[in-house]
Amino acid sequence: MSFIKITEQPSLYDDLENKSVDELLTDINREDQKVALAVEKAIPQIEKLVSQIIPRMQQGGRIFYMGAGTSGRLGVLDASEIPPTFGMPNTLVIGLIAGGDKALRNPVEKAEDDMEAGWKELQAYDINEKDTVIGIAASGTTPYVIGALREARKHGILTASISSNPDSPLSQEADIAIEIIVGPEFVTGSSRMKSGTGQKMVLNMITTSTMIKLGRVKGNRMVNMQLSNAKLVDRGTRMIMDELGLDYEQAQRLLLLHGSVKKAVDAYKADR
Numbered sequence: 001m002s003f004i005k006i007t008e009q010p011s012l013y014d015d016l017e018n019k020s021v022d023e024l025l026t027d028i029n030r031e032d033q034k035v036a037l038a039v040e041k042a043i044p045q046i047e048k049l050v051s052q053i054i055p056r057m058q059q060g061g062r063i064f065y066m067g068a069g070t071s072g073r074l075g076v077l078d079a080s081e082i083p084p085t086f087g088m089p090n091t092l093v094i095g096l097i098a099g100g101d102k103a104l105r106n107p108v109e110k111a112e113d114d115m116e117a118g119w120k121e122l123q124a125y126d127i128n129e130k131d132t133v134i135g136i137a138a139s140g141t142t143p144y145v146i147g148a149l150r151e152a153r154k155h156g157i158l159t160a161s162i163s164s165n166p167d168s169p170l171s172q173e174a175d176i177a178i179e180i181i182v183g184p185e186f187v188t189g190s191s192r193m194k195s196g197t198g199q200k201m202v203l204n205m206i207t208t209s210t211m212i213k214l215g216r217v218k219g220n221r222m223v224n225m226q227l228s229n230a231k232l233v234d235r236g237t238r239m240i241m242d243e244l245g246l247d248y249e250q251a252q253r254l255l256l257l258h259g260s261v262k263k264a265v266d267a268y269k270a271d272r
Contacts, residue, residue: 007138007164007191009184016187028193031186035198038182039205045178046205049160052176053132053206054213056158057092061130063207064122065095066148068112070192071136071162071199072097073104078203084232086216087224087260093207096121098144111144118148132158134206136199138191140168149173162202164195178202223261236261244268 013019013027053063065075076095083090098117099108111117122133133152135145140163149159150173161174164182171177180198185191211217216224227233233252239261240251258264 003141003165003168005139005141005165006181006183007185007195008189011184011186011188013186028186031183031194032197035180035182035194035201038180039198039201042178042180042202045176046202049132049134049176049178050206050209050213052158053210056130056132057210057214059130061128061132062091062125063093063210064125064127064131064133065093065136065203066118066122066133066145067095067136068098068103068142068144069107070196071138071142071145072099074196074199074203075134075136076104078200078207082207082211084226084228085222086211087226088211088216094125098142112142113144115143115147118144119151122148122152127152127155127157129156132160134160134162135170135174136162136203137168137170138164138195138199140165140170142170146170146173162199164191164198218262221261223265225260227255227259236264240264240268 016024065079067075076097079093079095082088082093096118097103099111102108103111133149135149137145146169149161149170153159153173153175159174160176160178161170162178162180163170164180166179166181171179180202182194182198185193185195187193221239223239225232225236227236233255236255237248237252240246240255241248243265244251246254254264254268255261258267
């Protein structure tokens with residue numbers, strides 16, 4: 001039986017150019033509401049993945065995202081948000097996109113069609129069995145991603161896939177296949193829409209839950225966030241005020257002295 005791409009099936013809506021702006025927005029929103037439900041169905045697979053990532057990262061392992069186009073950009077985006085949010089080095093969650101950083105802003109022709117490029121890029125990072133490679137491709141057919149997962153798996157590295165088509169070629173290459181079946185896109189084939197939204201949700205779930213279990217969150221707060229702007233310094237100051245019962249000036253002085261909420265609180269308590 002031939003592989004059918006749900007992501008390429010005709011939209012449930014037609015004559016889009018004749019719809020009012022209100023109708024367009026309402027219909028897009030109606031479709032978007034299906035995404036969270038599709039992600040919910042994949043929670044068992046996401047849990048399986050996160051449960052295997054945590055012990056690997058505790059031993060110094062890393063997460064590598066591999067993708068092309070929208071999928072690649074979302075992987076790079078999630079990876080780039082880990083250092084400021086959780087105070088982790090930028091070497092622990094790494095996003096690789098077909099065509100390199102240039103492809104973040106401009107399409108690079110045929111880059112995603114190179115079956116060998118992804119694995120070559122991973123080798124440059126001295127990838128090993130403590131690491132995890134997560135391939136992202138709405139279609140589930142992107143050669144750049146498939147090739148990377150195939151080789152990684154051959155080398156005993158944990159692999160996972162995130163796609164929007166069931167039983168795709170990409171799923172066949174992954175130890176853990178996460179399939180977010182969101183249905184046809186509002187604009188036929190435009191997987192930057194529901195598929196992209198679903199991918200972003202899953203990536204948030206993977207890294208956020210992993211970072212929490214690695215001790216980068218206390219209670220419900222980002223106690224290891226980087227103090228990279230005034231807003232974050234203010235947020236950290238208020239966290240310390242709540243935790244230690246200090247006034248604003250005392251809390252801010254302590255925060256700036258130690259560089260993070262966690263270090264500031266630990267140091268203050270150690271002196272008592």
